Amino acid sequence: MPRYDDVEVGTELPAQAFPITRLDLVRYCGASGDFNIIHWNERVAKAVGLPDVIAHGMYTMAVAGRVVTDWVGDAGAVESYGVRFSRPVVVPDDDAGALLTVTGTVEDKLDGGRVSVALTAHVGEDKVLSRARAVVRLG
Amino acid sequence: MPLNHEYIGREYPASATYEVGREHIRRFADAIGDPNPVYTDPEAARALGHPDVLAPPTFLTVLNFRFALEGPIVDPGLGLDYSRVVHGEQRFDHHRPVRAGDVLSVVSRIEDIKDAGRNELISMAAEVTDADGAPVATIRSTIVSRGTAARKDA
Numbered sequence: 001m002p003r004y005d006d007v008e009v010g011t012e013l014p015a016q017a018f019p020i021t022r023l024d025l026v027r028y029c030g031a032s033g034d035f036n037i038i039h040w041n042e043r044v045a046k047a048v049g050l051p052d053v054i055a056h057g058m059y060t061m062a063v064a065g066r067v068v069t070d071w072v073g074d075a076g077a078v079e080s081y082g083v084r085f086s087r088p089v090v091v092p093d094d095d096a097g098a099l100l101t102v103t104g105t106v107e108d109k110l111d112g113g114r115v116s117v118a119l120t121a122h123v124g125e126d127k128v129l130s131r132a133r134a135v136v137r138l139g
Numbered sequence: 140m141p142l143n144h145e146y147i148g149r150e151y152p153a154s155a156t157y158e159v160g161r162e163h164i165r166r167f168a169d170a171i172g173d174p175n176p177v178y179t180d181p182e183a184a185r186a187l188g189h190p191d192v193l194a195p196p197t198f199l200t201v202l203n204f205r206f207a208l209e210g211p212i213v214d215p216g217l218g219l220d221y222s223r224v225v226h227g228e229q230r231f232d233h234h235r236p237v238r239a240g241d242v243l244s245v246v247s248r249i250e251d252i253k254d255a256g257r258n259e260l261i262s263m264a265a266e267v268t269d270a271d272g273a274p275v276a277t278i279r280s281t282i283v284s285r286g287t288a289a290r291k292d293a
Contacts, residue, residue, distance in 0.1 A: 018172065031163075031170035033204030048222065057226040062171040062197040069196065074187045075177050075236070078196045082230030082279070131228075134196075 001073050004113045004138040013071045013104035013117065018063045020055055020089060021097035028059045042093060055089035060100065060128060064121045067104045068134045071117075079114065083132040089123050098123050104134075113138050141289045142259050144252050146217045151247040153206045156270075161239040163201070164194045171195060184238070194237040197229075199267060199278055202245050211249050211263060212282075219261070219284060227260060228281040234274040242270040250279075254288040 002011075022040070029035045034056055037044040045053045061083050069075040091098050101122050108116040119132035161181075168178035176183035177193050184192045203210070211217055212224070237243075250262040265278040 024170070024172070027170040031167045031201075033201055033207075058197060058200045058229065059171065061229060062173075062195060065196055066171070066173055069173070069175060073175075073177075075175060075195060076187065076189055076193050078233060080230065080232045081196045082228065084228045085226050 001077065001139045002071065004109070004115065007106055007109070007115055007138065009106055009109060011106040013067050013106075015101065015103040016067050016070070018066070018100045018102065019097050020059070020063070020091055020100055021095070022053065022091055022093055024097070025053065025055055025059065025091060028056055028062075032056065032058065034058065050088065050090075052090045052092055055091055055098070057083075057085040057088075060085075060089050060121065061132075063100060064102045064119055064129060064132060065134065067102045067119060068117055068136060071104065072136050072138065077137045079135045079137060081134040083119075083121075083129045085128070086130040087123075087126045087128045089128050100128070107133075110135065140218055140220075141287055142218050142252050142261065142284060143216055146211070146214070146249050147252055149211070149214075149249050151210050151214075153202070153245045153247075154209055155206075157202055157205055157243045157245070159194060159198075159237060159239055159241040159243065161192055164192055164198065164239055167198055167201070168195055171197075181239075189236065189238060191239040194239075196231055196233065198237060199231060199276055200229075202243070202265070202267070202278070206245065210247055211261075217249070220287070223285045223287060225283040225285060226280070227283045228279075230279040232277040232279070234276060237267075237275060241275065243275060244268050255283075257286050257288050259284040259287050 107118040121129035247265040267276040
């Protein structure tokens with residue numbers, strides 16, 4: 001785990017890119033219990049005006065959060081995590097799927113050995129999460 | 140049709156407790172592609188000072204679906220049309236990590252309903268407590284009801 005004293009405002013977390021495929025969404029349906037049809041059925045997704053099947057917002061949030069938990073190691077150090085869903089992640093029916101790119105930057109040092117991390121999450125040029133922030137307790 | 144703003148403040152206690160199991164945590168961690176051993180290996184979790192494996196920070200979303208048929212979203216009195224609903228914001232405040240063996244109770248509450256242009260925003264908060272009644276997490280979400288705001292020019 002990074003030490004609080006070694007972290008400065010502006011410290012960048014290792015950025016990551018996560019491919020998201022249809023199979024990932026089906027697995028997340030089963031694990032979360034969210035079987036909303038727009039996350040696995042192209043016919044229904046298009047019928048309600050979406051360009052294609054879209055990822056669960058909560059799946060995107062969970063995957064993006066890995067930039068924080070991979071950095072700290074102990075996922076129990078995450079005190080809070082919040083996001084706004086700004087655009088849907090469209091997942092085409094091919095082997096590549098969508099590529100979610102996530103960065104994280106320490107934006108504030110708080111009391112109690114805690115830091116606030118600002119995350120960005122994009123698919124191509126589209127910002128899919130905004131106001132994504134986590135507060136983590138460092139050693 | 141605008142939502143029923145008299146429902147602001149209404150609470151929805153879940154009818155049963157939710158027991159967090161190691162295998163459900165494992166399946167959730169697999170589904171988000173996260174190999175962190177703190178989710179699957181009790182020894183790794185103990186080495187970090189936790190009594191059992193932890194759940195990922197967004198795991199508590201499973202409560203929404205476990206108790207989906209008794210929450211505000213399907214309450215006919217609120218008047219929400221699920222086909223118009225978009226997830227706007229989500230936040231988890233963890234008072235302590237969720238771990239295998241927890242027996243959780245949850246009470247959801249409609250915090251606010253307000254207009255945002257032609258849409259309505261419904262803010263909800265769910266308080267999650269453990270078997271001793273101690274706070275575990277607060278889950279906040281905002282959902283968007285598209286196009287249901289009362290017409291200002293009517």
